[in-house]
Amino acid sequence: MNFRIxxxxxxxxxxxxxxxxxALPFNSAAQSSIDEDQITFVKLTAEQYRNSIxxxxxxxxxxxxxxxxxxxxxxxxxxxxxxxxxxxxSEVESYEVLALDIASQVLSPSRRKTLIPCRPQDENAIxxxxxxxxxxxVGLHLFRRPLSEDEIxxxxxxxxxxxxxxxxxxxxxQAALVGMMVSPDFLFRIERSVSNPEAPGTRRLDAWSRASRxxxxxxxxxxxxxxxxxxxxxxxxxxxxxxxxxxxxxxxxRIEDGLRAxxxxxxxxxxxxxxxxxxxxxxxxxxxxxxxxxxxxxRTISDHLLNQEADYRDLFDSRKTFLTPALAAxxxxxxxxxxxxxxxxxxxxYEYQEDHIRIGLLGQATFLSLFSHPGASSPxxxxxxxxxxxxxxxxPPPPGDxxxxxxxxxxxxxxxTVRDRLTEHRDNPTCAGCHMLMDPIGLALEVxxxxxxxxxxxxxxxxxxxxxxxxxxxxxxxxxxxxxKEDPTLTSCxxxxxxNYGTAREPTRAEVxxxxxxxxxxxxxGVYWRELMQRISRNPDxxxxxxxxxxxx
Amino acid sequence: xxxxxxxxxxxxLLRGAIHGSAVVMGLPILxxxxxxxxxAFADGTELPPCFGSWFFGLGLTPGRxxxxxxxxxxxxxxHIAALQPIREKLNxxxxxxxxxxxxxxxxxxxxxxxxxxGIVTKSAAxxxxxxxxxxxxxxxxxxxxxxxxxxxxxxxxxxxxxxGKNGKTPCQxxxxxxxxxxxxxxxxxxxxxxxxxxxxxMVRHSVLSAVTEQRQKLMTTVSSDDRSRLDEYFTSLRDVExxxxxxxxxxxxxxxxxxxxxxxxxxxxxxxQVQNTHKQFxxxxxxxxxxxxxxxxxxxxxxxxxxxxxxxxxxxxxxxxHEEPIDPELGYQPKCKIIGEQCMGFFVExxxxxxxxxxxxxxxxxxxxxxxxxxxxxxxxxxMKSLPVxxxxxxxxxxxxxxxxxxxxxxxxxxxxxxxxxxxxxxxxWGTESNEVTTPFSEVLA
Numbered sequence: 001m002n003f004r005i006x007x008x009x010x011x012x013x014x015x016x017x018x019x020x021x022x023a024l025p026f027n028s029a030a031q032s033s034i035d036e037d038q039i040t041f042v043k044l045t046a047e048q049y050r051n052s053i054x055x056x057x058x059x060x061x062x063x064x065x066x067x068x069x070x071x072x073x074x075x076x077x078x079x080x081x082x083x084x085x086x087x088x089x090s091e092v093e094s095y096e097v098l099a100l101d102i103a104s105q106v107l108s109p110s111r112r113k114t115l116i117p118c119r120p121q122d123e124n125a126i127x128x129x130x131x132x133x134x135x136x137x138v139g140l141h142l143f144r145r146p147l148s149e150d151e152i153x154x155x156x157x158x159x160x161x162x163x164x165x166x167x168x169x170x171x172x173x174q175a176a177l178v179g180m181m182v183s184p185d186f187l188f189r190i191e192r193s194v195s196n197p198e199a200p201g202t203r204r205l206d207a208w209s210r211a212s213r214x215x216x217x218x219x220x221x222x223x224x225x226x227x228x229x230x231x232x233x234x235x236x237x238x239x240x241x242x243x244x245x246x247x248x249x250x251x252x253x254r255i256e257d258g259l260r261a262x263x264x265x266x267x268x269x270x271x272x273x274x275x276x277x278x279x280x281x282x283x284x285x286x287x288x289x290x291x292x293x294x295x296x297x298x299r300t301i302s303d304h305l306l307n308q309e310a311d312y313r314d315l316f317d318s319r320k321t322f323l324t325p326a327l328a329a330x331x332x333x334x335x336x337x338x339x340x341x342x343x344x345x346x347x348x349x350y351e352y353q354e355d356h357i358r359i360g361l362l363g364q365a366t367f368l369s370l371f372s373h374p375g376a377s378s379p380x381x382x383x384x385x386x387x388x389x390x391x392x393x394x395x396p397p398p399p400g401d402x403x404x405x406x407x408x409x410x411x412x413x414x415x416x417t418v419r420d421r422l423t424e425h426r427d428n429p430t431c432a433g434c435h436m437l438m439d440p441i442g443l444a445l446e447v448x449x450x451x452x453x454x455x456x457x458x459x460x461x462x463x464x465x466x467x468x469x470x471x472x473x474x475x476x477x478x479x480x481x482x483x484x485k486e487d488p489t490l491t492s493c494x495x496x497x498x499x500n501y502g503t504a505r506e507p508t509r510a511e512v513x514x515x516x517x518x519x520x521x522x523x524x525x526g527v528y529w530r531e532l533m534q535r536i537s538r539n540p541d542x543x544x545x546x547x548x549x550x551x552x553x
Numbered sequence: 554x555x556x557x558x559x560x561x562x563x564x565x566l567l568r569g570a571i572h573g574s575a576v577v578m579g580l581p582i583l584x585x586x587x588x589x590x591x592x593a594f595a596d597g598t599e600l601p602p603c604f605g606s607w608f609f610g611l612g613l614t615p616g617r618x619x620x621x622x623x624x625x626x627x628x629x630x631x632h633i634a635a636l637q638p639i640r641e642k643l644n645x646x647x648x649x650x651x652x653x654x655x656x657x658x659x660x661x662x663x664x665x666x667x668x669x670x671g672i673v674t675k676s677a678a679x680x681x682x683x684x685x686x687x688x689x690x691x692x693x694x695x696x697x698x699x700x701x702x703x704x705x706x707x708x709x710x711x712x713x714x715x716x717g718k719n720g721k722t723p724c725q726x727x728x729x730x731x732x733x734x735x736x737x738x739x740x741x742x743x744x745x746x747x748x749x750x751x752x753x754x755m756v757r758h759s760v761l762s763a764v765t766e767q768r769q770k771l772m773t774t775v776s777s778d779d780r781s782r783l784d785e786y787f788t789s790l791r792d793v794e795x796x797x798x799x800x801x802x803x804x805x806x807x808x809x810x811x812x813x814x815x816x817x818x819x820x821x822x823x824x825x826q827v828q829n830t831h832k833q834f835x836x837x838x839x840x841x842x843x844x845x846x847x848x849x850x851x852x853x854x855x856x857x858x859x860x861x862x863x864x865x866x867x868x869x870x871x872x873x874x875h876e877e878p879i880d881p882e883l884g885y886q887p888k889c890k891i892i893g894e895q896c897m898g899f900f901v902e903x904x905x906x907x908x909x910x911x912x913x914x915x916x917x918x919x920x921x922x923x924x925x926x927x928x929x930x931x932x933x934x935x936x937m938k939s940l941p942v943x944x945x946x947x948x949x950x951x952x953x954x955x956x957x958x959x960x961x962x963x964x965x966x967x968x969x970x971x972x973x974x975x976x977x978x979x980x981x982x983w984g985t986e987s988n989e990v991t992t993p994f995s996e997v998l999a
Binding site: 040072081084154182188192374375 | 657658659660678698699700702706707708709710716717719720721722723725734752753755756757759760761763764766767771774775776779782783785786787788789790792793796821822856860862864865866867868869872935
């Protein structure tokens with residue numbers, strides 16, 4: 001059941017929402033006075049842009065390309081970095097061209113019946129009433145709040161001017177729509193906060209901004225009509241109203257969109273953009289395999305946490321996954337190829353045998369390739385990734401004046417495996433501190449090469465995957481995975497990252513306390529995704545903008 | 554797109570002003586102001602200077618690129634022999650360094666950051682205004698694209714430019730996309746006989762002008778940190794507005810302008826792929842400069858941890874610098890030296906592309922200055938000393954060329970400061986802490 005706001009818009013034009021919204025003054029009950037407003041904002045991701053357009057105007061709208069964009073990872077998340085970024089000239093340029101294209105599709109004759117709430121009296125002239133209705137209705141969804149009367153008039157003026165210059169009512173609407181789509185109100189998630197009467201010295205998001213935060217957190221898209229109505233009525237400012245919306249959203253299949261977006265961020269999927277595994281050395285790692293690997297990881301997580309409603313910790317030693325024929329070939333396992341409706345269904349649920357070495361997220365090509373060199377595996381990169389992305393720990397950069405050459409000296413008969421070569425690092429006191437943290441984890445994964453293919457030898461020497469984790473010895477990655485999932489750092493990291501992802505900032509001191517308490521409870525009761533989302537979304541602090549956080553940004 | 558089947562006249566253009574906002578067009582370089590060749594203004598004023606920055610990662614093999622002779626008449630050592638064809642238009646700076654002032658060396662980042670921004674920050678996530686943005690303000694140019702940034706390794710985040718402290722400017726990674734951006738819709742051949750402004754561009758321009766007017770209202774409610782980010786967004790918006798304004802004016806004829814041809818692209822990190830991408834980019838950029846589309850560009854061969862690779866070599870360039878043993882007989886890392894020399898070959902390809910565009914008696918390179926910089930001196934050790942730095946072109950006679958400047962221990966920011974001075978930036982200092990400089994290289998300033 002995929003919910004589509006476009007359908008709601010269509011309905012809203014003839015039913016209640018249009019009436020509610022078009023008549024809604026900006027300074028309604030849910031909106032504090034402008035004087036008290038303070039705004040912060042987060043750059044919309046390319047995915048959120050696409051999702052918003054899809055949900056507002058329908059899936060048939062083609063979005064031809066993304067704006068060239070660069071992100072920055074702060075506190076382990078690109079979403080937190082998004083609060084530091086603005087839009088460069090080339091990005092705005094791209095968004096303007098995208099907006100022109102999207103607007104022309106939205107206003108095309110075939111879509112006018114469904115996406116335009118009214119008909120002009122004369123298609124060759126401006127119709128202020130109809131233009132205003134279109135602007136206020138679409139604007140509500142694009143800006144995630146009602147437009148003020150001044151704003152409606154401004155965009156109406158754009159429409160009038162374009163109609164005057166070029167002729168045609170719909171050409172005028174296109175101009176107004178482009179104006180809205182290049183506005184900061186659309187390209188950024190603007191969060192308005194007002195004084196918090198319940199906690200002097202802090203500010204809280206207004207109802208519309210709550211709706212946005214909740215929607216992008218749980219569904220990675222713009223708020224749907226129900227959420228906007230809850231914002232308009234002020235229900236979102238109260239516990240019951242908020243809880244009702246949270247419950248509905250978490251029960252929706254669209255929770256998967258939010259889950260996928262979160263894990264793509266947490267697991268550093270942005271590295272896929274520049275992943276360059278050498279296909280001359282690893283011929284099985286084709287572009288198709290790369291795409292399948294990405295999907296395998298998200299599909300596995302989604303199925304595990306949402307469909308199976310299983311504990312997050314079990315992702316690390318789960319034997320269940322999904323494979324395509326290409327992935328099965330990479331992993332060296334046989335899968336049945338299903339036939340359905342005359343075509344091949346590429347994704348097949350698969351469960352590894354009891355003693356199979358490839359288990360959990362760490363045994364998937366995504367993790368193994370993203371944290372490898374183009375032509376070689378890297379225990380250090382893999383170990384660092386586990387520490388930083390899964391355990392929320394920080395590894396300092398290596399010092400200067402260090403000779404790494406032994407790590408690479410494959411010709412030295414004494415150092416045939418990377419374990420031998422890294423021993424030199426760990427014996428060097430300057431390097432040992434950090435490499436002792438990273439390398440043992442990565443060495444357990446050395447049975448998988450840079451592309452994720454299983455192997456037992458390196459340069460003819462057997463690969464030793466044993467190591468020690470928090471004083472306990474393990475023989476291979478299976479045993480390490482079991483130790484890892486028992487480590488409370490693994491789950492506290494998830495809780496912290498999920499919260500930070502939602503707020504797009506680091507937690508305040510008060511929030512850290514809440515996170516610690518919540519984590520302790522979840523560890524006892526089970527780290528279940530929907531439960532975690534519910535607790536975070538219901539936490540009043542999640543919608544609070546403290547002075548501390550504001551200054552921290 | 555907005556339908557093109559619309560009639561346009563001057564009156565409708567004037568009616569196009571939206572919500573009372575004045576539509577301000579940039580001042581064109583009018584044809585009547587140019588001499589017969591289009592190489593200079595009629596009063597003898599030269600065509601304006603251009604600035605380019607060019608980044609190559611991982612430095613050069615220490616002790617093998619520095620000329621022995623200081624000043625002019627030096628011979629190029631073997632390691633940078635590829636630069637020979639443009640030696641007379643080149644300056645080499647040796648002995649420079651970036652100071653960390655006690656901060657952790659953000660390996661492969663702090664060095665380039667220091668040279669482009671004058672500031673070394675504690676966190677790699679922090680980045681401030683790069684000096685091309687300072688030059689851009691000085692130029693105040695009436696060009697279609699304020700700057701153009703490209704990365705040759707397929708990574709949009711590989712660049713080193715930033716307009717402020719709100720994130721680095723993303724690079725374009727596809728030559729075909731850059732081709733479309735420059736020579737696609739909106740490009741007006743300055744040498745074509747006919748010119749008719751497009752009324753739809755006028756409307757687009759007016760729409761952006763009206764959106765820009767939201768700035769004041771939003772700025773009153775935003776926190777001080779966010780104000781800078783919002784301001785930068787509106788500046789970007791104004792850039793696009795000015796781009797459209799540029800497209801509405803008849804451009805001045807530029808005889809050197811022609812539309813280049815480029816072949817298929819294959820983006821990747823193999824040296825040959827990077828070279829091909831780089832070649833396509835420099836062709837496009839040099840023609841864009843000659844066609845008056847921009848005056849500032851940035852090229853990066855790869856990201857901070859250079860991922861360039863040799864065929865059949867499992868380790869990328871970055872890993873090689875750390876892992877390749879020093880050959881005891883040769884005294885250096887052979888593969889690293891090869892890639893370093895290939896990078897110099899790429900640099901020459903850029904300069905030759907610019908030098909091949911004749912503008913009157915001089916060339917495009919002559920009226921430009923290109924600044925080449927890297928992240929480390931000896932990358933193997935993450936050294937911040939002995940950084941190889943080059944400039945090429947005289948910026949229209951504002952810089953002397955053909956010099957080897959030995960500046961042992963000086964802050965590398967002196968080169969960027971010298972370029973700023975040459976291009977007219979009025980400032981008596983640039984950089985912070987030990988990277989702050991107050992004295993340009995006087996022997997280089999003409």
